[in-house]
Amino acid sequence: MTSPWPCGRIAHLLLWCGLAVALLAVSIPRIYFGATEYPLRPGGALHTTDSYFKFATGREGVSKSLISTFESMPMSKPIVIFIRRGDAFSSGLGMTTAYLASPHAVRLCEIDGTHPDNELSRINPAKVAAVVLCRLNRPAWLPAGKVFGPGLEIVSLGEKG
């Protein structure tokens, strides 16, 4: 009569139980850390973009202000967004601003350095609704714009048409 628990079967069982326990032992601390990293925050229609802007500029509720700023500009003209090459924060701000600028057409201009003087001087103010500077310095000759925390400034170039 053969044993209902032959060696092969016991080894098989031990192997898979061991693997399952090892998986749990390695995973649980990682998942626990990931799950408890952030507290529950209130949600809102612009929950994600607000969090991005809070992280990048330190200001609360930037998304709504940005949307109303863009709404006050002529829809037929594009928004030009300047971002800094190699600066992830600057590109992040630029893309999130482009996301909110709809239905305006947008142009993303990536520049080297922090002074977009040359690029700005080539812009025809009559054909652009606004320029957005993401972690870039505004030239002195350009009128001051609306500042949404450090690193984000919108300079309106035309009235609503």
Place this chain on the structure above:
Amino acid sequence: MNALGLFGAFGTLFAAGYGLLALLIRRSVRLSLAEQIAFSWLFGTGAVSLLLWVFGFFADGLLLQGLVNVVCISLGMVGWNLKKPSLIRRKPRWFEVVLSAVIAIQIAIVFYLSFVHTLGWDGLLNWEIKARYAFANGGVLPAAYFSDIGRAFSHPEYPLAIPFTELWLYFWLGESNQFWAKAIFPTFYVAGTFLVGAFTARLSGRTWLGLLMAALLFFVPQVTVEVGCARSGYADFPLSVFYFAAAGCLFCASEQGNAVFFRLYAGCLTLLPWVKRDGLILWAVATACGVFIILRTRKSPSSFLAFLPGIVIILAWRLYLNATHALQAADFLPFNLETLRTHLNRALPLLSALVAEFCSLSTWSLFWFIVAVAFLYALPRMRESGVVALLVALIAPIVLYLCLYLFSNWPNYLDHVGLSISRLLMQVAPIGFLLIVLAISRHPEKQPQRVQMPNRATCAIACSERTAVVELA
């Protein structure tokens, strides 16, 4: 108001999916409640997003929403008439109850995590952006969006299953809402967990093993907490669920005469290229596996028609992109032999990056190590067509994705790999659970109780209305 809107959106999604499921399976097979929920969700999201896109050619706003609602409700009624949801027939054992409770807690945690975190970067700027713009334009993506150079970063060429499911929520909520848009992603996790549980239970013939596998899915950090995980708003996890469903159904369809699962496979296969651009590769692999199963099991030549809907979706989307002059991503160099020849020197660094990813405990824990052990168990079973199909479904996409990086246009292709490989591996990871359960429940021919014990469905015996039911309690 939000709760009512969500209820309406989810209700119509499930109704449409349930109707399609019932039409596909008719009265020929009894699926467990978990399988019905999972397939209803997958088919519902696929159908509603496709309907919004197609009806959007001649309707918008309330008319568009109304038309899609009518189709969803009609499908739901057809489904209800064809097939009533099955009920739990047996009393679950105590450890099955415990495992079910664990799964319920895990699902609650994933929902919690989804609402704690924001949408991920791609979740917002590749997927939700399309839903938002379409909602602002009456449910139709503005034609100008596809050729807007300033928004090329948002990949206008990506397909619409995920964004248009979010759009459906927006229609019901009456506003675009980044917070509630996240609700669909944990639901994909629910579908994925249910399918892992259901298929592994079918394969092993043991409900508790299915429940255990479903519970273990949570313990893969890439699925639960890592960048691009199930709750992040990326399309990778939903794609992995569709792919897993297709592969699982195909495995079941490899049993002689199991036409129902082949139809379900065809349904999931169709939606792969509609979820994400990478879905095209998974579609190609799953199609190749399907052809193999058709030939090996001598299915009727009409089975080849299963591939037609997917081809139609691929071609229709390509035509649409051409017609809207959509910008193409510049992530990859032209796919030709010359580029391949000049970039072959990347092969070794790519392989070592892949091995490093497999060994990353913080991302995968021991998951791939366990899959490797299961792979060794599967080698002696290479004569079984279902096992071969599963192995190909697991390995071929990984090889193809690795080859894709040979054509990467990023200044540092290893950055490209580092940013995306974990998400690409996640697309095939659930299939690893099928392999694991095959290994655990080896020598099925020596376990005659598989087909004798009541209330335990396997792929082999799931062919008739009298089939016993596998239920996730």
